[in-house]
Amino acid sequence: MHQLLNINNELHEKWRKIMFRTCVIIGIIIFIAEILIFIFNKHSQTFSPTIIRYLLLYLVLPSVLNLIFILGAYFMLKTEKTSEKTKNHMVAILFFLICACVQCFHHTFPPILCVPCIAVFMTIIFADLKLTRLVFGLSYISLILAFQIASFEGDRDVKAIFLDCIVAGIMIFCSYLGAKVLTRYTNEQAQSIHNSYLKQMELIQEAKTEPLTGLLNRRAMVDILGQAVYQEGVTRTPLILAVIDLDDFKLINDSYGHSKGDEVLVTLADILSQNTPGNENVFRYGGEEFVLLFSGHPIAAVVEMIDKMHQEFREHHFDFLKGSQITFSCGIAEYANSGWSTSEFFEKADQALYLAKSEGKNQNQIYEKRLEEHKLTQCHAFG
Structure with a gap:
């Protein structure tokens, strides 16, 4: 049993590293994409307060936030006192925060509002329904925040933004249902493997045990x-x-x-x-x-x-x-x-x-x- 637990922890450790590296790569891709979008949209204009505001709001601020999120998660994951469960939650929330950052700062594009669906699905890796529910709940909070920011900026009609958020909310809810089903399937599969492992260990032990005295043979x-x-x-x-x-x-x-x-x-x-x-x-x-x-x-x-x-x-x-x-x-x-x-x-x-x-x-x-x-x-x- 102890050996199986160690294997499970090692597997989680491996996928935490993969998820963390993925978050770093996504953060870099988002930063490069922001620069390319700025160059494509603003190359013919001279610097003005509007352009400076654009750079601060859509490039500098989200990039700084992503960097803070990544560094914070990095130090938490490296801390020996942090439990395995907390580390799993930390890397999953990091993935969500990067998605939420994109959602809140780029709400102009309706599909962007659905980005937290990815974070909800990523929780399947750890087969933890509580973690899935946590990220699902945070996704709705970030969606409400994105709606408030979009309404405050006033670039689009509030009704149109509201409808986009309703559609995004439905997509997030559907992703939660899908993640929940897959998590249960993963848990049942893991339990089946665990039972098979115990049975195999039992058979191995029986093969090495002398039946009359109960001693090793x-x-x-x-x-x-x-x-x-x-x-x-x-x-x-x-x-x-x-x-x-x-x-x-x-x-x-x-x-x-x-x-x-x-x-x-x-x-x-x-x-x-x-x-x-x-x-x-x-x-x-x-x-x-x-x-x-x-x-x-x-x-x-x-x-x-x-x-x-x-x-x-x-x-x-x-x-x-x-x-x-x-x-x-x-x-x-x-x-x-x-x-x-x-x-x-x-x-x-x-x-x-x-x-x-x-x-x-x-x-x-x-x-x-x-x-x-x-x-x-x-x-x-x-x-």
Whole structure:
């Protein structure tokens, strides 16, 4: 879920940048267009108060406002304290403000009054109906403002301006309805993708989980161990592998049945999980064999944890046993920048386990590498 949220935030970040760059490009295009229109309309006239007023009202003022809007949005988007939602709103409102600026200063052309429709549609990117409603409401406010400015200037008949605004209002409302439908569609599509993602993650987790004990299985161990060995090469974090095998488990199955054997396996899995730090990994490698992977712990601390597991498992009371104990043997290997492959790393711990079995079971053995010889040293046995 967290990973999916990060992906969504990254996607929004990408499109915020695209929308911001688009706003900057539109601002530049509007500025160039204003200059070209001025040259085309006023090239044969000398400078006069009317021309100066035209330049101030239609070129300088809207260009300055657009620049203020863009710079303000830029600093807001760069502020780390600004939330993701606020940034989405900010860039959408920036788009609206540039459209509204064109609408209010160039109301002479009836189609210009409909420009905020573009801003309403652009909110679909963020699939936020509240944002769409906000920009829609602001579009009507800017339309009323454009009507007031046009009426104040008196260049056209008020009734004609009013009719143009009515048509523009209808177009803005239609754009809102269209944006709302598309936003709902986008949300449903995103939800469908989200559900598919969760289902896929669930299937992946099931494929990596052993059904009887609920522990990660051998496939998961191979993947995680490979990642851990690679990470050890980067961070030099201590990495320790412990391979555990139940002692005389076949006798339990033969004497009491597989259901009782399963009970023993589940009990051991619970004890291993409960006594292993939460950020570490516990695996059922197969049959009666389990694997523990420790990262960042000194070997003495790992041995102490495994000793506790020995004691708790040995003292556990099974109803089908009459005074007998079930024990396990453990082989331990420390990676320690050895350069081993993952299979070699596991093999060293497995060799230590083999020695623990051959030396009488119910004990730990630690694999050590000294000079060019590989030597197994006994940790201790349990009575």
